[in-house]
Amino acid sequence: MATLFHNPLCPFSRKIRLIMGEKKFAADMVEERPWERRLDFLMLNPSGEVPVLEGEVGTIAGHYAISEWLEEKGGAAKLFPDSGLGRAEVRRLIAWFDDKFHKEVGSLIIHEKIDRRFMNHEQGGGTPDMENVRIGLHNLKIHLEYISYLLSQRDWLAGQELSLADITAAAHLSCLDYTGDVVWRDWPDAREWYAKLKSRPSFRSLLSDHLAGLRPASHYTDLDF
Amino acid sequence: MATLFHNPLCPFSRKIRLIMGEKKFAADMVEERPWERRLDFLMLNPSGEVPVLEGEVGTIAGHYAISEWLEEKGGAAKLFPDSGLGRAEVRRLIAWFDDKFHKEVGSLIIHEKIDRRFMNHEQGGGTPDMENVRIGLHNLKIHLEYISYLLSQRDWLAGQELSLADITAAAHLSCLDYTGDVVWRDWPDAREWYAKLKSRPSFRSLLSDHLAGLRPASHYTDLDF
Incomplete structure (x- = not known):
């Protein structure tokens, strides 16, 4: 294996x-x-x-x-559409979350709130720099607005089918859901989309993550948050 | 078109x-x-x-x-090998240069030396922060060492054939070659590899780039640098 x-x-x-x-x-x-x-x-x-x-x-x-x-490798659960332009749109959004969202939001919040807890002084550990967290939270709203805009045009982020764009976005957001930093009630369309993803069996292993000394937000494992 | x-x-x-x-x-x-x-x-x-x-x-x-x-799209000039593991190695190295090299070297030097020249004050323009440039130049040596190590094992970065890994690495290095920041004489294997790439017809359009107010380093267009 x-x-x-x-x-x-x-x-x-x-x-x-x-x-x-x-x-x-x-x-x-x-x-x-x-x-x-x-x-x-x-x-x-x-x-x-x-x-x-x-x-x-x-x-x-x-x-x-x-x-x-x-x-x-192929097989079941294709996460890219068949058309070349469709795949290009999926990859555009994968890069959006892996590069842009991570740089502007995720890396700031997760690095300060999580990673630095587990680092010693030489590795850069310490108490979170809340100014970085504040910038990340500000940028998060802009990204949730973009997600909401996409979902007003489409069933899933990159089109009418679930794709790796949704998986990628959900992976990034799930980290901030662990820390309780996504104010879902302000973003009903994004919330409904995320609830669909969170209910999938593939999400279960993420929901069972439990960091020593840092419990997830109370709604983290709740499928009806 | x-x-x-x-x-x-x-x-x-x-x-x-x-x-x-x-x-x-x-x-x-x-x-x-x-x-x-x-x-x-x-x-x-x-x-x-x-x-x-x-x-x-x-x-x-x-x-x-x-x-x-x-x-x-297929056609001539395939830049990925046929084997799945071979393609994975090409993509590992593409990410190495697009993410790691760019973050640790290229973005520091190019942002300071080039982009900020063309930005106004509100956009973040101004004279280069030489501390950032210094960090970038220090990291550049580590990356040239890694390139040299790979080339001691293989003809091209990801294996025995030219691939998108070479193209990606050359694209990043070519920006620093424009500013004259690669000390090629210290890295003979990397230099020989880069010379092969620089001689390809696909490189010609890059070599004819000429930024207003910022001439390329004297050897930039020289195929025998």
Whole structure:
């Protein structure tokens, strides 16, 4: 069986865990703290980043390589549409969340509120810089507005079918749902969309995450939040 | 004919221009300055980022969507190998340069030395912060060391064939070659590899770039640097 090296509140790891859930691709899960720069892990992925999938045939490093590899394997639960332009739209939105959302929102909030808790002083640990959190929360509203706009045009983010764009967006938002930073009542369309995703069996493993010393927000596991 | 909205010293735009050159995919070129946030361009790509490809059939936004779309079209000059693991290795290295190299090296140096020249005060323009440049130059050495290591194992970055990993790395390095920041004589293997890429016809359009008020380094167009 393959092994996935991941970190529980890393959105890129969560994206891969969701894809694996959708595709019923089983793997052993190993929790990695990238900031510890463990030598054996660096041998596996010189960039030192999660997720990494280690299989019998070889190692696949990084969410981009893993997600495209899992899709190319084919089988059930296709997460890309058939048309070339449709796939381009899915990939535009994947990049939106992996690059733009992560930079403007997720990395600020998660780094301050979560990662720095588990780091020692040399690794950059300490109490959260609330100014970064404040900027992230401000930007989060703009992204929820964009999600709401997309959902006013379409059933799912990239079109009429569930795709990797939805999975990616949900992976990023789920980290902020753990910390209780998404004010869902202000965004009814986004909430309804997220509720549909949260109810999928692929989401279960994410909902059972529980970080030592940091409980999830009270509604985190609630499917009717 | 399609239109590519690009910025001359944006590495992601350069990557797409190189792919188009390799695949002989012709397009009109329109120079866009993303920081001006031109309304018509934001309608085309709400993220406000280059590159964007506008064709007769629709719009494809972002280097990830465009590069995969161009590859999926098939035809000559395949830039991904046939094996799934081979493609995963190419994508690992694409992400290495697009994410890690760009964050640790390229964005620091190019933003300070180039972009800020063309920005007004409100857009963040001004004289370069040399501390950022210094950090970028320090990190550049680590990346050139990694490139040299890969080339000690393989003919090209991801294996025995030219791939999108080489194109991506060259696109990022070519920006720093314009500013004269790559000390090639210290990295003979990387230099030989880059010389092979620089001699390809697809590179010609990059070598003819000439920013107003900022001449390229003297060896920039020299194929025997």
